[in-house]
Amino acid sequence: SQQGEEDPQALSIQEGENATMNCSYKTSINNLQWYRQNSGRGLVHLILIRSNEREKHSGRLRVTLDTSKKSSSLLITASRAADTASYFCATGTGNQFYFGTGTSLTVIP
C-alpha cells in the first residue's frame, strides 16, 4: 500500500510552541501533500512538496521531504489554539492519492 503513516498519533502542546509531525510512506511518489481537518469537517489542502524538492515553506508551515528515507515532516511554528485539528499526509502518483491515519494536534491556550 502507498498509504502514509503519521507519527505521533496525537500531540498536545502549549500555544506558542512549535508542533512537528512526521509521515512515512512505502513506495515512490511524485509528490506529497499535507492536509488539515477540523472535527467533523472536510479536509483542507495545506501544502504540496514535489519529489525533487527538499523543503518548502508556507506562512507558519514548513515541510521537508527525504525521498531516500521515504519520510516527510510538517512543522507548525508559533502554534495557536486555532491550529487544533487533525493533520494528514497524502502520497501518490498522478492524481490518485492515499492518506495516512493522521496526527491529532491539540494546542492548549
Next chain:
Amino acid sequence: DGGITQSPKYLFRKEGQNVTLSCEQNLNHDAMYWYRQDPGQGLRLIYYSQIVNDFQKGDIAEGYSVSREKKESFPLTVTSAQKNPTAFYLCASSIVSAPAGYGYTFGSGTRLTVV
C-alpha cells in the same frame, strides 16, 4: 464562490436500504473522488472518476456504486450489500489535466448512520 457541496450533512439508513449521497462541484475539475473515513483508519478510497461516463474502483468499492453523467456531479450510492456503512463520507475533486502539482478540494462530508 467555487467549491464542492455534499448533501445531506447527516443521513440515516435502515437495514437493507439503499441511500444516495450527493456531491456537486462548480470548480470545473475533471476528477472526482469518494472517500470513507472511519475513526483511527484515515481515509480510504471508494471510487474515483477522471472523466464523464468513466469511473474506477478504489480500495473498498464493494457495496457501493457511482455514476458520472455530468462533469459537476458524482453521486455515491451505498447499497444494502455494504454491511458496515456507518462512517463519514468525503467527496473531493482535482484538476486531472494539470501536472501532478495540485491538491484535492474536499466537500464538508456526509455522516451516514445505520439505524
